[in-house]
Amino acid sequence: MAPRVGVIMGSTSDWPVMEHATQMLERLGVEFEVKVVSAHRTPDLLFEYAKGAAERGLEVIIAGAGGAAHLPGMVASQTPVPVLGVPVESKSLKGLDSLLSIAQMPGGVAVGTLAIGKAGAKNAGLLAAQIVGTHDASVREAVDAFRAEQTQAVLDTPDPRV
């Protein structure tokens, strides 16, 4: 089946964080594609990717980037497909730079910003599945099952010492 979620990132060095988004999509049975695309280093590719996204059937784009993280915003400027931004932790500023770059969009171009790092990537995968689940019952059921399992796992281990 054609991918429904595009997972892109500014560099191959972002993969250890961004793979958490793909793991969640895999778990929830949502088809996705993965690609390195950079607003700074491959601007033509970025425009091509973003402009063709809707036509190719992508329903959500997850874009992870670190530092001067312009990728999610620039992609959002070129497509009607919803963009979820994942701030990748940077060495010098621990991802605060990435977070602010992604979150502080000018009004009129929307990026849904997640938390810095692994939790943000995981939740981007989950949120993308929830968006797909608004019109796909099997994905919604997979999300419901994941949440029930997560709740049960917490209830099963009430004592943190064991």
Ligand SMILES: Nc1c(C(=O)O)ncn1[C@@H]1O[C@H](COP(=O)(O)O)[C@@H](O)[C@H]1O
């Ligand atoms: N923020 C961006 C963009 C962009 O926004 O287009 N392209 C690459 N980068 C980021 O640069 C960081 C360092 O990249 P390298 O490790 O390749 O030097 C990565 O976190 C990447 O997301």
